[in-house]
Amino acid sequence: MNRFSYARPGSVAEAVREVSTNPAAKFIAGGTNLVDLMKYNVERPTHVVDLSRLPGLKEIEETADGGLRIGALVSNTAAAYDERVKERYPLLATTLLAGASPQLRNAATTGGNLLQRTRCYYFYDSATPCNKREPGSGCPAKTGLNRIHAILGTSEACVATNPSDMNVAMAALEAVVKVAGPNGERSVPIAEFHRLPGDAPERDTTLGHDEIILGVELPEPRFTTHYTYLKLRDRLSYAFALVSVAAALEMDGDTIGEARFALGGVAHKPWRVPEAEALLRGSAPGREAFAAAADRVLQGAVGLEHNAFKIDLARRAVIRALSQAAAGTPQSQTDKRIQ
Numbered sequence: 001m002n003r004f005s006y007a008r009p010g011s012v013a014e015a016v017r018e019v020s021t022n023p024a025a026k027f028i029a030g031g032t033n034l035v036d037l038m039k040y041n042v043e044r045p046t047h048v049v050d051l052s053r054l055p056g057l058k059e060i061e062e063t064a065d066g067g068l069r070i071g072a073l074v075s076n077t078a079a080a081y082d083e084r085v086k087e088r089y090p091l092l093a094t095t096l097l098a099g100a101s102p103q104l105r106n107a108a109t110t111g112g113n114l115l116q117r118t119r120c121y122y123f124y125d126s127a128t129p130c131n132k133r134e135p136g137s138g139c140p141a142k143t144g145l146n147r148i149h150a151i152l153g154t155s156e157a158c159v160a161t162n163p164s165d166m167n168v169a170m171a172a173l174e175a176v177v178k179v180a181g182p183n184g185e186r187s188v189p190i191a192e193f194h195r196l197p198g199d200a201p202e203r204d205t206t207l208g209h210d211e212i213i214l215g216v217e218l219p220e221p222r223f224t225t226h227y228t229y230l231k232l233r234d235r236l237s238y239a240f241a242l243v244s245v246a247a248a249l250e251m252d253g254d255t256i257g258e259a260r261f262a263l264g265g266v267a268h269k270p271w272r273v274p275e276a277e278a279l280l281r282g283s284a285p286g287r288e289a290f291a292a293a294a295d296r297v298l299q300g301a302v303g304l305e306h307n308a309f310k311i312d313l314a315r316r317a318v319i320r321a322l323s324q325a326a327a328g329t330p331q332s333q334t335d336k337r338i339q
């Protein structure tokens with residue numbers, strides 16, 4: 001373990017000040033990812049700024065436009081079992097409960113989940129090169145163990161995936177991330193929050209070093225009946241997704257009125273293609289329409305030596321998730337219909 005100093009600020013402004021004056025400072029919330037990375041010598045902060053007791057970030061509140069704001073320090077458990085989240089955003093509750101284990105979800109926070117880092121084996125192994133950990137050192141995953149890696153949006157520099165379940169629902173629901181920095185507050189649509197690796201894979205998001213996540217705002221509730229989160233993984237619990245799909249439909253009689261779906265486990269960010277969703281609008285729900293949407297969302301997918309299976313797996317997962325959503329199959333552990 002490397003030496004570091006520790007601060008427990010009493011306000012958001014103080015927290016921002018603590019990191020803005022030190023490029024090697026890091027925030028810590030639940031600590032379920034950062035502490036592991038510090039033990040593996042991947043993250044080496046010289047100053048750790050503990051957010052866990054900051055006032056005002058642990059609440060779930062109604063917004064003026066009929067949505068919900070989930071504070072950055074709300075735990076994944078508290079968000080998943082909040083009555084308003086369960087009723088109005090059951091897709092989000094489902095994805096939260098699909099992640100990690102109950103103990104981890106009790107500690108993990110909304111802000112930390114948004115920023116959890118990839119599970120690429122080489123990233124965690126500081127004895128190997130890795131462009132994300134040490135820019136310019138290389139990417140052994142491209143020709144090495146790449147079963148869990150990305151099939152979309154990759155770059156020469158990095159083929160890692162974003163491992164979060166929650167982020168996939170946030171993408172489908174068009175959440176907005178509220179952040180604060182030295183120059184005030186700003187709102188970042190979730191589609192612009194996570195980034196593709198390009199030639200700077202060390203940057204997972206567009207958040208500045210000196211910016212703090214205050215919370216996430218969900219727009220007015222929709223998709224409360226026809227939704228599914230399908231998570232495919234090597235074990236039935238306590239495992240990251242190989243491929244996942246968050247699907248949400250609004251039915252207009254016998255046809256699809258509105259469609260949203262995003263994929264996890266396939267790219268450096270939740271993968272959503274609005275053109276694929278547009279193909280579904282006005283269509284009759286069924287295998288033909290869902291297969292066309294799946295082909296569109298996966299356009300350009302490229303497999304590596306050990307992960308090419310993900311392309312077909314993702315195609316079938318999209319078709320199945322959309323079929324389940326269309327049928328209104330209960331998916332959430334918090335869904336009243338299956339309690």
Ligand SMILES: Cc1cc2nc3c(=O)[nH]c(=O)nc-3n(C[C@H](O)[C@H](O)[C@H](O)COP(=O)(O)OP(=O)(O)OC[C@H]3O[C@@H](n4cnc5c(N)ncnc54)[C@H](O)[C@@H]3O)c2cc1C
Pocket residue numbers: 026027028029030031032033034035036051072073098099100101104107108109110111112113114115116163164165166211212213214238239240241
């Ligand atoms: C064994 C194991 C299994 C797991 N399985 C899954 C799974 O199946 N699905 C899944 O989605 N996740 C899974 N996770 C990951 C887990 O969800 C994340 O570790 C957790 O969400 C991170 O939240 P945290 O509050 O503990 O973040 P921390 O570890 O405290 O922080 C993570 C990062 O976020 C930054 N940060 C935290 N809060 C803020 C803020 N408000 N503003 C700015 N920066 C901030 C920190 O500086 C750090 O860089 C698993 C983790 C473990 C250890």
Ligand code: SF4
Pocket residue numbers: 118120121122123129130131132133138139140141142157158159160201
């Ligand atoms: S895929 Fe990305 S995280 Fe993994 S070794 Fe390559 S550069 Fe590092």
